[in-house]
Structure formats: C-alpha cells, structure tokens
Amino acid sequence: MANELDVRYYKPKEEFKFDITDMENFVYDMSRCIKCKGCTWVEHTYMPGAKFMTRCPSATKYEFDAYGAYGKMRIGHAMAEGKLDWNEKALEVIYACTLCGACDVGCKRNLDLEIELSLESLRVKAVQDGVGPMPAHKKVAEKIKSSHNCFGSSHEKRTDWLPEGITPSQKADVLYFAGCTASYINKEIAQSTVRIFKAAGTDFMLMPDEWCCGNILFSVGLYDDAKALAERNVEEMRKTGAKTLITSCAEGYRMWKVDYPKLLNISTAELGFEVLHLVEYVDEMVKSGALELKNPVNTRMTYHDACSLTRLSEPWTPYEGKRGWMGCVEPRLQRRRGQNGVYAQPRDILNAVPGVNLVEMPRMKENAFCCGAGRGTKEAFPDFAAWAAQHRLEEVKEIGAETLVSTCPWCKNNFASAVKADGDDVQVLDISEVICASIEG
Amino acid sequence: MAISKEIYSVMEAVVGSENISDDPVICESYRSGPGGYENGLGYERVMTTIPGCVIMPKNTEEVQKIVKVCYRNDIPYVPYSTGFYGPRSHPHVEDALLIDLKRMNDFVLDEKHFYVEVGPGMVYSPIQEECMNHGAYVVIGGGGAQASAIANLIGDGWSPLSHRIGLPHRRILGTEMVMPDGEIVRMGSLATSEDPFWGEGPGPDLRGLLRGYTGLRGCLGIVTRMAIKTLPFQPERLEPTGISPNTALALPEKRIKWINFTVPSKEAQVTAMREIGHAEIGGAVTKVPLFWRAIAKAECKEEFWDLWGKETEESIANFFIVRVLLIGFTSEEQMEYDEKVLMDIMEPLGGIARRTKPSDESWIKNADSAGMWLMCGGYVSVDYVIETLTQSVEHGPSYAEVKKKYTPPLMPDYGDPGWFQSFEMGHQGYSEFLVYWDPDDNTDGVDQFYLDTSKMNIRNRTYTSLLGPHQPLYLTGPKYGPNYHEFLLKVKDEFDPKWMSHPPVPLAHDVFVERAPWMQSMKDWESPEDLPE
Numbered sequence: 001m002a003n004e005l006d007v008r009y010y011k012p013k014e015e016f017k018f019d020i021t022d023m024e025n026f027v028y029d030m031s032r033c034i035k036c037k038g039c040t041w042v043e044h045t046y047m048p049g050a051k052f053m054t055r056c057p058s059a060t061k062y063e064f065d066a067y068g069a070y071g072k073m074r075i076g077h078a079m080a081e082g083k084l085d086w087n088e089k090a091l092e093v094i095y096a097c098t099l100c101g102a103c104d105v106g107c108k109r110n111l112d113l114e115i116e117l118s119l120e121s122l123r124v125k126a127v128q129d130g131v132g133p134m135p136a137h138k139k140v141a142e143k144i145k146s147s148h149n150c151f152g153s154s155h156e157k158r159t160d161w162l163p164e165g166i167t168p169s170q171k172a173d174v175l176y177f178a179g180c181t182a183s184y185i186n187k188e189i190a191q192s193t194v195r196i197f198k199a200a201g202t203d204f205m206l207m208p209d210e211w212c213c214g215n216i217l218f219s220v221g222l223y224d225d226a227k228a229l230a231e232r233n234v235e236e237m238r239k240t241g242a243k244t245l246i247t248s249c250a251e252g253y254r255m256w257k258v259d260y261p262k263l264l265n266i267s268t269a270e271l272g273f274e275v276l277h278l279v280e281y282v283d284e285m286v287k288s289g290a291l292e293l294k295n296p297v298n299t300r301m302t303y304h305d306a307c308s309l310t311r312l313s314e315p316w317t318p319y320e321g322k323r324g325w326m327g328c329v330e331p332r333l334q335r336r337r338g339q340n341g342v343y344a345q346p347r348d349i350l351n352a353v354p355g356v357n358l359v360e361m362p363r364m365k366e367n368a369f370c371c372g373a374g375r376g377t378k379e380a381f382p383d384f385a386a387w388a389a390q391h392r393l394e395e396v397k398e399i400g401a402e403t404l405v406s407t408c409p410w411c412k413n414n415f416a417s418a419v420k421a422d423g424d425d426v427q428v429l430d431i432s433e434v435i436c437a438s439i440e441g
Numbered sequence: 442m443a444i445s446k447e448i449y450s451v452m453e454a455v456v457g458s459e460n461i462s463d464d465p466v467i468c469e470s471y472r473s474g475p476g477g478y479e480n481g482l483g484y485e486r487v488m489t490t491i492p493g494c495v496i497m498p499k500n501t502e503e504v505q506k507i508v509k510v511c512y513r514n515d516i517p518y519v520p521y522s523t524g525f526y527g528p529r530s531h532p533h534v535e536d537a538l539l540i541d542l543k544r545m546n547d548f549v550l551d552e553k554h555f556y557v558e559v560g561p562g563m564v565y566s567p568i569q570e571e572c573m574n575h576g577a578y579v580v581i582g583g584g585g586a587q588a589s590a591i592a593n594l595i596g597d598g599w600s601p602l603s604h605r606i607g608l609p610h611r612r613i614l615g616t617e618m619v620m621p622d623g624e625i626v627r628m629g630s631l632a633t634s635e636d637p638f639w640g641e642g643p644g645p646d647l648r649g650l651l652r653g654y655t656g657l658r659g660c661l662g663i664v665t666r667m668a669i670k671t672l673p674f675q676p677e678r679l680e681p682t683g684i685s686p687n688t689a690l691a692l693p694e695k696r697i698k699w700i701n702f703t704v705p706s707k708e709a710q711v712t713a714m715r716e717i718g719h720a721e722i723g724g725a726v727t728k729v730p731l732f733w734r735a736i737a738k739a740e741c742k743e744e745f746w747d748l749w750g751k752e753t754e755e756s757i758a759n760f761f762i763v764r765v766l767l768i769g770f771t772s773e774e775q776m777e778y779d780e781k782v783l784m785d786i787m788e789p790l791g792g793i794a795r796r797t798k799p800s801d802e803s804w805i806k807n808a809d810s811a812g813m814w815l816m817c818g819g820y821v822s823v824d825y826v827i828e829t830l831t832q833s834v835e836h837g838p839s840y841a842e843v844k845k846k847y848t849p850p851l852m853p854d855y856g857d858p859g860w861f862q863s864f865e866m867g868h869q870g871y872s873e874f875l876v877y878w879d880p881d882d883n884t885d886g887v888d889q890f891y892l893d894t895s896k897m898n899i900r901n902r903t904y905t906s907l908l909g910p911h912q913p914l915y916l917t918g919p920k921y922g923p924n925y926h927e928f929l930l931k932v933k934d935e936f937d938p939k940w941m942s943h944p945p946v947p948l949a950h951d952v953f954v955e956r957a958p959w960m961q962s963m964k965d966w967e968s969p970e971d972l973p974e
Contacts, residue, residue: 011879011881011882030475031475031476031880032475032476032814032818032880033476033477034476034477034478034480034525034811034814035476035477035523035524035525036477036525036585036587036810036811037523037524037525037587038587038811041564041566041586041587043685043688043807044565044566044586044587044806044807044808044809045681045683045688045689045690045802045806045807046681046688047566047567047569047570047586047806048567048570049567049570049571049574050546050548050563050567050568050571053546053564053567063460063497063543063544064462064467064470064495064497064541065467065470065471065495065524065541066466066467066469066470068470070470070524071469071470071471072470074469074470074471074472074475075466075469075470077475078469078472083469084465084466084469087464087465087466089462089464089466089467090466093466093467093470105685105686106685108685108686109685109686109688109811110686110809110811110812110814110815111811111812111814111815112741112742112815325879326742326746326816326817326818326852326879327742327817327818327879328742328743328746329743330743332741332743333741333743335741337685337686338684338685339684339685339686339687341684343684365684366684366685367685
C-alpha cells in the first residue's frame with residue numbers, strides 16, 4: 001500500500017481480545033451500532049415480502065427497540081459508561097433472547113460488529129454483577145451439578161436409550177456424544193443415530209461417563225461453571241483416543257466446536273479431535289456410497305436450519321489485537337460471519353431421500369427464524385419459546401409442508417409441543433429419523 | 442413536564458400495557474447514539490436525549506388519541522418509524538414521549554392501479570419484493586432497504602432508479618396525517634374517498650405540509666398512511682443468491698443487466714448521461730463515489746484501507762465511470778434495442794464497456810446504505826443537489842475543495858467528487874456528497890464543515906435540499922426567499938401553536954449553534970434572542 005502516514009492519521013491503538021468475561025472488550029462494537037436493524041430484518045436480498053420480514057424472535061415478539069440487538073447494544077453501552085444499572089426489565093431484555101446469531105450474521109453483512117459476543121458478555125456481566133442468571137437457570141445449574149444432566153434425571157440411566165442389538169465399542173475412532181436431550185427425552189434421535197452408524201458400518205464408542213455439555217450454563221453467563229465442564233469433557237474426550245466426536249444435537253455441536261475452544265482459549269483445531277454433526281458425517285457417507293438412502297419417505301417436507309448448526313457453527317480462533325484509526329484491527333482478523341455454517345449437507349441428504357419433496361420456507365439458512373427453545377430461553381421464558389415455535393410453524397403452513405425436519409432435539413421438542421398445543425397437522429421429525437427410515441425401511 | 446401516572450394510565454388504556462413503557466432500560470434503547478447517522482457529532486451530543494416514555498400505537502385512531510392527550514397536557518412528542526435516521530428523529534427535549542410507529546406496518550398492493558398503501562412501520566425491501574411479484578417496482582430510496590418508506594419519501598426517497606421512475610414527490614399519492622392537535626388531514630383523493638390513487642386532491646395540494654422543503658422530521662404531524670405509486674417492471678424473477686455477507690440478486694440477463702463503462706473525461710460522462718436520457722433508455726444511469734468501489738471489493742475494513750491507500754489525487758481525477766442499468770420492460774427485443782442504442786451513444790464518446798457482474802447487490806432491492814459505516818464508523822451525506830446535469834456535476838468538486846480544510850478529521854478521499862447521476866431521463870442531474878470520519882476523533886471540524894457547506898451553497902446559489910432541515914433556519918431561510926423561514930414558522934405556529942410535535946424542530950439547528958461553543962465563531966447571521974430553550 002501507499003505510505004501509511006499519507007493515508008492514516010496517528011491514533012493510539014487500544015488493546016482488546018475476544019474474551020467475554022470482560023464486557024469492555026466489546027464496548028467498541030456496542031458503540032458502533034447504527035440502528036439499521038440489519039440484525040432484525042431478513043437480509044434484504046432475501047426479504048420474502050410483507051410476511052415473515054424479521055429473523056429476530058425477541059424483537060419480533062416484544063417489539064420495543066430494547067429487545068433487538070440495536071437496543072441491547074445501547075443498553076450495554078450505557079451500562080459500560082455507568083449511565084444505567086440493572087433492574088428487572090434489564091434482566092428480561094438480556095435473557096428473553098435466544099442468542100440465535102441472526103443478529104450477528106445480519107450485522108456482519110454490513111458492519112462486522114461482534115454482536116453475539118457482546119450479548120454473551122452482557123450475560124456474563126449479569127452473573128458477575130450478582131443479578132443473573134434467571135431463577136429458572138439457577139435450577140438447571142443445580143441439576144447439572146447434582147446429576148450431570150439438565151433435567152435432574154438419574155445419571156445412571158443416561159445410556160438407557162441404547163437400542164437392543166447395538167453395542168458401542170470400548171474403543172473406536174468415532175465417539176458419539178448423545179447429549180442430555182437425546183439421552184433422556186428424545187431417545188429416538190440417539191437410537192436413530194446409532195442405527196445409522198451400524199448401517200454405514202461405522203464402529204463407534206460412547207464417552208465412558210458422559211456428562212452434560214453445559215450449553216445452558218454457558219449460554220446464561222455461568223462462565224466458570226461452563227468452563228469447568230468444558231475442561232472436564234475435553235479431557236475425557238482426549239483420554240478416549242477417538243479422532244472424531246459426532247453429535248446429533250446442534251446445541252451440543254456448537255458447544256464442542258465453538259464454545260469449548262472459546263472457554264479454554266484455544267482454537268477449534270487445537271482440540272485435538274474433529275467435531276462433526278451427524279449430517280456432515282451422513283452426507284459424506286452418502287456421497288461416498290457407504291450409505292444408501294433407498295427407501296422412500298413420501299412427504300412434502302421442509303427443513304428448519306438449527307441456529308447452532310448454521311450461523312453459529314464456524315470454528316473458533318482466539319483473538320488478541322489492537323484497534324486503531326477508523327477501528328482497523330491488527331493483526332488481521334478472520335471474522336466469523338456464519339457464511340461457512342452447515343447449510344448444504346442436510347439439504348443434500350434430504351434431497352437424496354426418495355419420495356421427499358423438499359420445499360424451502362421463506363426464511364432459510366442464515367435468515368432462518370429460531371425455534372425459540374435454545375440457550376436458556378425455554379427454561380426462563382417458556383411462553384416466548386412457545387410463541388417463537390408457533391410463529392415458525394406459520395411459515396411451515398404457508399408453504400403447505402406436511403413434515404418439518406430439523407437437526408436438533410431442542411428444535412424438535414419445541415416444534416412438537418407447539419404442534420400439539422395448536423392441534424396442527426404437521427409431522428415434526430429429526431433428520432436422524434428421516435435418514436434411518438430411508439436406510440432401514 | 443414528566444408524564445404523570447394519571448396520563449400514563451390514560452395512554453396505557455389506548456394501546457394496552459404491553460405497548461407502553463417508561464422503564465429506563467426501555468427508554469435507553471431509544472437513545473440516538475452512540476453510533477449511526479450523524480451520531481457522535483455535536484448535534485447528537487448537544488441536542489438529543491432519551492425519551493421519558495415510549496408508546497407503540499397500532500393504528501391511526503390510537504395515534505390520534507395519543508396526540509390529543511399530549512396536546513391537552515403539554516407533553517412533547519416525537520414520531521419514530523425505524524429510528525435509522527439518527528438524532529434528527531429522536532427526542533430533543535427532556536421527558537418527551539416517543540411514539541414508535543413500527544407496529545403500523547400494514548401493507549396493501551393494488552395490482553390493477555399500480556400503487557401500494559403502507560403504514561409508517563413498513564420498510565422498503567418487502568415492498569419491492571411484493572411489487573416485483575406483481576409485475577411492478579418502486580425506488581428503494583438512498584436511505585436504504587431498511588428505511589421506513591413513508592419517512593424516506595417525506596425526506597428524500599430517490600436512488601439511481603430515479604433516472605426512470607422520477608422524483609419521490611411524484612410518487613406520493615393519497616396520504617393520511619395526524620396533525621399536532623390530533624385532527625386528521627387527508628391529502629389527495631383520500632380527502633374525499635377511500636381511494637388513495639391520486640396525489641392531488643380537491644383544493645390546495647397539501648403535500649407541502651409533509652415536505653416543508655424535504656421533510657420536517659415530524660414537527661408538523663405524523664403520517665399514518667400513504668399510497669405510493671409503482672411502475673410496471675419486467676416479468677422475470679430476480680433470484681436471490683449466496684450466503685450473507687456475499688448475497689446478490691441474480692439478474693435475468695436478457696431482461697436486466699448492469700453495464701459499467703469507463704469514459705475518458707467528465708464531459709463525456711455528462712454527455713453520456715444526457716444522451717441516454719434523451720434516448721429514453723435505461724432504468725438507472727449513475728456514477729458513484731470511487732471509494733464505494735473499494736468498499737465493494739474489500740472483504741473487511743482493513744482491506745478497504747489497503748485498497749483505498751493505493752489511490753492518489755491523480756488516479757481519482759482521471760477515472761470516469763458511467764453505470765447503466767438496462768431493463769427490458771416489455772420484451773427481450775426491447776432490451777436488445779436499448780443496448781444497441783446505448784452502445785451507439787457510448788462508442789463515439791470513447792466509452793468502454795467493462796466486465797460487469799450479472800447481478801445486483803445494492804440498488805434494486807437491497808439499497809445498501811448500512812454498508813456505508815463499515816470503513817470508518819462515522820458517516821453523513823452532507824448535501825444533495827438537484828440541478829441540470831451540467832450544473833450538478835460542478836457541485837461535487839466545490840465540496841471537495843471545502844472538505845480539504847476539514848481533513849482531518851474527515852477521511853482522506855483524494856478529492857473524490859462524490860455521487861452523480863441522472864434523474865428523470867436526464868432532465869435533472871443529482872449530486873450527493875458524503876463524508877466519513879472516525880467517531881473517536883474530535884469531531885468539531887465535522888460540525889463546522891457541515892455549516893460551511895451551507896454557506897458555500899448560499900454563495901454559489903446552489904439548490905440544496907439539506908440546506909433546509911439540517912441547517913440553521915435563520916441562516917438558510919432568508920436565502921430561499923426573503924421570508925421562507927417566516928412562512929415556515931407561521932405554518933408551524935398555525936398547526937402546532939404549543940410546539941409539542943418534535944420541539945424545537947424546525948429551529949433545532951439554530952439552537953444547536955447557540956449551545957455549542959465550537960460553532961459560535963461561525964455565526965454571522967441574525968437570529969432572534971428568544972429561540973426555544
């Protein structure tokens with residue numbers, strides 16, 4: 001480039017890092033929000049029309065600016081400047097949010113501000129300041145502490161989901177991390193997953209003693225508790241010698257691939273093992289011919305992008321640097337914009353299943369509207385979670401789909417509850433069930 | 442005066458408890474700054490504050506009731522649609538009521554008569570999508586795809602597509618407005634019927650109330666409903682492609698295409714635009730600031746500065762581009778014909794068609810104003826000029842000259858003359874000058890530059906729209922005409938004698954100059970001593 005002094009004015013550089021335990025690291029991002037609401041609107045190129053215009057559940061439901069990322073950035077900024085203190089409303093605003101990442105990818109369309117990290121740091125601050133998390137979250141934390149799962153179920157029964165005729169190996173290259181929900185609530189997902197492994201001839205193992213991934217702890221700002229779990233789980237995983245960890249839960253996938261490295265201040269690559277979601281593994285198996293999707297599943301189907309598999313799933317790399325004139329940073333930052341999320345693989349799989357007529361919803365991929373269940377929302381704000389699922393189901397009905405498929409037990413549960421409550425005629429499935437049906441018949 | 446519990450409960454009865462709040466956390470989220478259009482500048486710091494209460498009506502009747510309560514109880518209020526337009530659309534006085542209109546997002550499309558009817562909460566991109574699905578299109582104003590269509594049309598409302606579609610005031614049809622005292626005024630054909638198809642109605646054309654010159658930021662009332670003229674488009678779908686941030690509309694090339702030409706001189710640039718207009722071809726003809734090209738190429742702000750740092754005053758002064766959007770409105774054959782005509786125009790001018798992507802990223806559906814903040818963090822469009830093509834092209838360089846004095850804090854731009862394009866088939870030319878800065882720097886110079894450009898325009902006798910609502914009225918008013926400012930203030934007094942609707946607009950910039958010490962040395966005009974507190 002030309003002589004830097006000709007172009008750039010001198011300005012002292014400020015140090016910062018991607019450390020959510022100190023909100024000061026994100027005050028710059030909060031201060032640069034321009035209220036374009038790119039965080040809330042469906043990206044305008046994909047704007048589907050006068051219906052389904054937004055992708056932020058919180059802003060759509062509660063409507064005051066406070067509930068959009070643009071409001072939360074202003075609230076966070078005012079707190080950082082000492083102009084505003086916590087109250088009941090502040091806690092509601094910060095926690096009645098699915099942390100689904102729609103705002104983050106929306107902002108990075110134009111401004112490259114670190115919205116998701118800012119929101120995470122606000123929740124950590126709430127805990128540090130002694131006001132967070134919400135009472136319902138504290139109960140979950142207690143359950144995780146006492147029984148290693150977020151439901152308070154018996155730890156001894158964690159592997160009761162294993163179907164007859166399938167026995168995991170003691171040692172294998174592939175380790176299946178089922179997670180709490182598929183272990184206790186949606187056992188059909190874990191069962192379908194291991195049947196797929198069997199059909200593909202993949203030898204797999206389970207963790208000798210699987211504990212909760214800590215998604216809720218991390219998501220609500222209980223940083224130290226989440227970090228302790230991350231340290232324990234990563235250590236246990238490394239001890240097994242497995243090369244690949246596969247999840248069938250999008251939230252668990254994000255924890256292992258993104259948030260454990262974030263908590264441990266290492267890169268995803270430094271974990272020492274690969275983290276895959278089931279759909280990445282199956283897609284590879286189908287394309288290599290190791291798995292055949294042969295039996296028809298005759299239905300008009302639509303696919304819901306789980307947030308943690310898509311816009312939130314890009315690998316993590318720690319960052320420490322300096323910010324100078326015009327906000328330019330050095331060293332150069334490879335920004336996580338959600339572009340490399342897992343979008344194509346599930347669609348390729350479903351399109352390969354005979355009989356499936358896959359139709360897209362108006363809001364899809366990085367513009368998808370979150371189901372509303374994840375990241376502590378359903379526990380503390382069940383009505384909001386139910387509303388979000390019902391809102392998304394309106395889209396399913398709009399396109400006349402008979403079957404709704406996702407890649408996360410949280411999504412499946414929340415949608416299934418909404419369907420039941422409303423008496424809708426929509427079948428809700430996890431993609432593992434669809435795959436299993438096509439390989440087993 | 443703070444809103445009392447009694448008045449709060451009256452308003453709560455109008456909209457429901459879930460749609461009103463005076464919680465400090467809710468109110469803080471309606472702060473204008475710190476980022477965004479004009480935010481961080483002196484005007485925002487000196488003139489704006491958070492509201493004392495926020496209310497979200499759903500329909501005109503609720504707006505009317507709210508305004509009547511305010512008027513009766515001396516509660517200042519500010520209408521607010523999307524909040525994108527920086528400090529000018531936020532409260533300027535303590536304890537104001539902010540009337541957030543986002544829930545009023547009704548949308549009706551009349552396919553047969555080519556118009557849409559919208560509420561103030563409806564933004565542009567859904568309107569354009571619905572229009573294109575029904576064989577029509579509108580201009581997405583430079584305010585961006587995320588801007589409220591009503592607010593944008595009141596203020597500005599133009600883009601490169603205005604080459605064919607024309608200026609915004611021609612597209613405002615029947616309009617409904619709640620006046621400061623709560624009475625409703627219906628303009629155009631809505632004055633006599635429920636058909637909003639006509640902009641002009643019986644009696645005087647009241648659309649001047651909306652615009653004041655180019656909009657008065659809510660100080661003359663609240664527009665609750667507006668019909669917007671649409672025009673016929675070509676029938677093929679513009680398919681969205683890519684994953685954010687790299688998204689675009691794939692263009693059906695036999696019906697729509699951009700062609701970028703380089704030409705040898707500014708004279709050739711102007712002649713090309715005029716000739717294209719005379720030939721009545723094209724959907725857009727424009728030349729954007731050259732740093733926008735660097736923004737489009739860069740993957741991040743750091744790369745932008747790497748690219749931009751390679752430019753020089755010479756490279757900028759000798760690069761002339763004409764972007765032309767061809768649209769086959771009626772057929773592929775028409776498109777082929779238009780392209781041949783275009784080439785016949787460009788060839789003798791030395792125009793060279795460069796390779797152009799068969800996609801649209803920024804004008805047809807996603808007018809991308811939000812991207813303007815990436816490289817610096819601070820941005821405003823200082824001024825717009827609508828003149829003849831030959832006169833408006835002189836406007837940018839005169840700005841660039843003044844700008845040198847204020848660089849830094851303004852971004853180094855090597856004399857880039859800004860944005861320049863054809864309006865209304867070349868009958869008018871448009872020039873827009875944009876400035877950028879680092880919000881962490883001392884921005885007094887940006888405030889001063891703003892005012893200096895106003896004085897420059899007065900000296901040059903240049904038509905400027907921002908001269909109105911963004912500058913001291915007592916500086917600019919006498920220059921529009923001997924009593925423009927007095928007339929405007931009489932209109933304000935007539936419709937809002939208590940000055941409850943967005944005070945102290947339209948005198949807000951006058952007040953700012955009085956209050957900001959770094960502005961006072963620039964004050965060389967007369968103004969009354971009794972400006973609003």
